[in-house]
Amino acid sequence: MRLIIMGPPGAGKGTQAAGVADQYGIPAISTGDIFRANVSEGTALGVEAQRYMDAGEYVPDEITNAMVRDRLAAEDCKPGFLLDGYPRTLAQVEVLDGILADAGTPLDAVLVLTVDSEELVQRLLARAQVEGRADDTEEVIRRRQEVYSEQTAPLIAVYGERGVLVSVDGMGEVDEVSARISAALAGVTT
Numbered sequence: 001m002r003l004i005i006m007g008p009p010g011a012g013k014g015t016q017a018a019g020v021a022d023q024y025g026i027p028a029i030s031t032g033d034i035f036r037a038n039v040s041e042g043t044a045l046g047v048e049a050q051r052y053m054d055a056g057e058y059v060p061d062e063i064t065n066a067m068v069r070d071r072l073a074a075e076d077c078k079p080g081f082l083l084d085g086y087p088r089t090l091a092q093v094e095v096l097d098g099i100l101a102d103a104g105t106p107l108d109a110v111l112v113l114t115v116d117s118e119e120l121v122q123r124l125l126a127r128a129q130v131e132g133r134a135d136d137t138e139e140v141i142r143r144r145q146e147v148y149s150e151q152t153a154p155l156i157a158v159y160g161e162r163g164v165l166v167s168v169d170g171m172g173e174v175d176e177v178s179a180r181i182s183a184a185l186a187g188v189t190t
């Protein structure tokens with residue numbers, strides 16, 4: 001199974017990705033997590049990525065694309081993968097299209113989680129108290145929402161036209177959302 005999970009910041013992508021990846025025996029690949037791991041290890045990539053992330057901006061496409069290209073070439077992606085938070089721009093879609101076409105491995109589905117914008121802010125402010133992420137202040141959260149609307153929301157139409165979009169209501173308890181996702185993916189043929 002080759003999947004993408006999309007949605008605005010705080011929609012529950014990372015939360016839900018773990019369960020979906022387990023269910024299908026595939027790795028969940030979060031570009032946000034890879035960036036954060038690099039930031040905490042103090043790598044050159046981390047130093048570069050941090051200044052964008054802390055401001056709520058996207059890390060430049062060249063950096064993100066190269067990182068994903070490497071990750072998808074790893075052995076554990078042979079049975080499939082779940083991309084969490086990638087692609088986020090039209091340029092990233094093009095690069096991913098090229099990677100998948102070269103490998104002859106098309107996407108099976110693009111899962112989109114929909115959540116009200118006020119609920120998103122509340123979830124991220126709650127996460128700020130637990131995890132203390134630098135990008136979970138109200139000001140940066142609002143900026144991340146704007147960046148998502150400008151650069152990532154248009155991708156939904158792109159994948160919609162390709163007939164691979166699976167939209168799921170992300171409101172409610174984590175388990176309720178998980179159950180909706182399982183039901184929606186059960187209808188996807190690989």
Ligand code: B4P
Nearest residue numbers: 009010011012013014015031032053058059085123127174
């Ligand atoms: P991400 O790590 O992807 O950040 P996110 O969108 O905030 O995470 P996510 O949406 O997975 O969080 P979740 O809902 O699970 O990216 C961070 C930054 O990295 C970006 O801003 C950008 O700078 C950079 N980046 C990443 N990918 C990039 C790319 N492709 N190109 C360029 N830059 C990139 O969780 C949110 C909170 O809600 C959690 O606390 C969770 O517990 C809670 N929650 C989840 N589901 C819930 C529910 N049903 N009810 C209540 N709370 C819930």
